[in-house]
Amino acid sequence: MLSVKDVSVEIGPARILDGVSLRIEAGEHVALVGPNGAGKSTLLAVLAGDLAPSRGEATLDGVDLAAWKYLALARHRAVLTQEHRLAFGFRAGEVVAMGRAPWARTPREDDDETVVADALRRTEIEQLRDRVFPTLSGGEKARVSFARILAQETPLVLLDEPTAALDLRHQDQVLAQARRLASAGHAVVTVIHDLSVAAAYADRICVLADGTVAADGTPEEVLRPELIGRVYEHPVDVLHHQGRLLVVPRRLHAVPPLDEGQGPWSAAH
Template sequence: MSHGDLCLRLTGVSARLGGHPILHDVTMTVVPGELVALVGPNGAGKTTLLSVMSGDVEPASGRAELDGIDLHRWKVAALARRRAVLPQEQRLAFGFRAVDVVRMGRAPWARRPEEDLDDVVVAESMQRTDVLDLAERSFPTLSGGEKARTSFARVLAQQTSLVLLDEPTAALDIRHQEQVLSEARQLAAEGHAVVAVLHDLTVAAAHADRVCVLAGGRLQADGAPRDVLTPDVLGEVYGHPVDVIDHHGRLVVLPHLIDTRPRSSTEEAACGSARS
């Protein structure tokens, strides 16, 4: 299949974890050529939704389909050749070299013609994520950001049509945040479908084609950044007022500051008069 044949469709999906309801009646579609950002407050269900999209969590109700087939019906190896997942935490404890971790992304292509490209793909993926100089380092000795970039290189090396990224910029400095999201945008431009959980709303506005806002396990908004990232929507979802500013054509989301300074007796008296 080409990238263009891919379609990820969720229809009325609800999900439970540990007996607790997490997602409620989520319906959305992801197609090739777009970068979709999942945003929302802590506990909104973003990681669970990504796990449903990957096939790791089966919906309690509704349907989650990839190419028209329920995700839980896919064979493991076939699914690994169609979608790659960057988890929120990098939990490898053994002393694999960084290059070995990236090479793990090629496992789904073992004993297939694509296996002949392993060395080239691994080197290219490490170059794209700026970790070539870490190739011989033991993975557990890397910093959080170095682990994140190495794991992203593994995802690139897997060469799948669907790419799912859970907080890919969380441990990165500004330069590497831009580098990783530029690579994600490039994947979308090449015809991949990319979904990324992001906490920085300004970053989501700058890079995403679509923004899906989750709150309380429900999809509250889904659309272009300018249509979704508004003071009204964000203020209601996050329970905190925000300003959305157009800065040279790019949206910047700024939360209102909470004034925690101790007030003088004069200020307290003025506030009391205003309230009365």
Template sequence: MAAAPHASDRGRLGVNAPLVASGIGVELGGSPVLHDVDLEVRLGELLVLVGPNGAGKSTLLGVLSGDQVPQRGTVTLDGRRVASLRAGELARRRAVLPQENRLAFGFRVVDVVRMGRAAWAGRPEEDRDDVVVAGALRRSDVAHLAERVYPTLSGGERARTSLARVLAQETALVLLDEPTAALDVRHVELVMAQARELAVAGHAVVAVLHDLTLAAAHADRVCVLADGRVRAVGAPRAVLTAELLSTVYEHPLEVVDLDGRLLVLPQRHPQEAPC
């Protein structure tokens, strides 16, 4: 079971919207990437960002985490600008799973996961390090890899190790950039179950996903981005419509209700018959 945010975290972060982005504008290399983005991230929910390549999903996640500084707009945690938070405090408030996991040195898996506890060094929470790390290894299905050296792992094993590091960090806000990209079906479901469990336990979770059906199955709210703008935010059934998605992805998509579950399917042109 995911540990709920500490009472002190709930007090600091607020109940409804711990993270608020207002009027966010970002340019990279002179090209606009995000335009006037407004978004609230709430405790107790899984918010999924979707959109085509180049929509600005990862950039927005970077802005929300404080790792990317916008040219315009502000991001606040309970009324405090994220940019004003010191690195240690920010690390105790939010954990980030990046899209790419790069570790050049030969750390063991257990050591990589233990890195998630660095923000709690010298504090009372440090006494729980061993228990938290063991739990994170188990929940990410990498306990059996604990003594393996990180560079020897497969892409999926690395992704799950990085997720375990994020879980070990024990923050009220969790930001995941394409957490299922390198995973097989079983581990996709495991990772999304962990994200869901965090939300149920009271954490605020934001995930970038490409799989629209996966987003529909697990998200409390979905934010659809296109051309650096928010096109819609809301419950999956309200947002993931064939009309909107076909426009955003510039390809005809069909949304099917299968026994209460939404399936998003691309329409395919029938192949020409062979001569």
């Protein structure tokens, strides 16, 4: 469905991606993980067709992403970026309804109200419908933006750190919805920092390091202490807990206790 082959991205003198190849099929949830600066968001932008590679090819359904018309692309893929900003004071319900824009003047326009209501319900933001978007908290904005992605109803969904601003409960909610999308036949790609979370919700994990693919496979194949320790330059333990993998960093630097009456900014510390 979605493929990049030997893709490199150069911005000025910096090579952000270097010879990356990856294929995403319908019905699978692929997590992109890796340390800061590994190229995860850049790869997602290439997969979305928002960034043309310097070399290599990126195709959707066998057609070069650069050849797709904007409207057709919007009907095939939805993209959730890290930042959730709007220049005008739209209400949350109106922001979610923006996801229906690609289907204007088509028979699917008749489903707009039902689809928007379902997206609000699935993300548990019905009570936010009439709130002005800029007045929402960071986590609320993230959930409204994710609801907009659900309302867009595309076969391909690309999510860039969708849980970054969310509490534990809503992290689980968003990734459970991503998992359900994949189970329903959508292709889902998610940039995730938490390796344990990636293991719990993704079918495959693609590990990026220095702009290259260090590993690509099932969580069991990829989440190995020696590989993760090398990529992140920090030792980890990989534990099995209730049928899931947990990646636990080893604490290398013990923090000495404060002396009584001494603050953390004391010169002695």
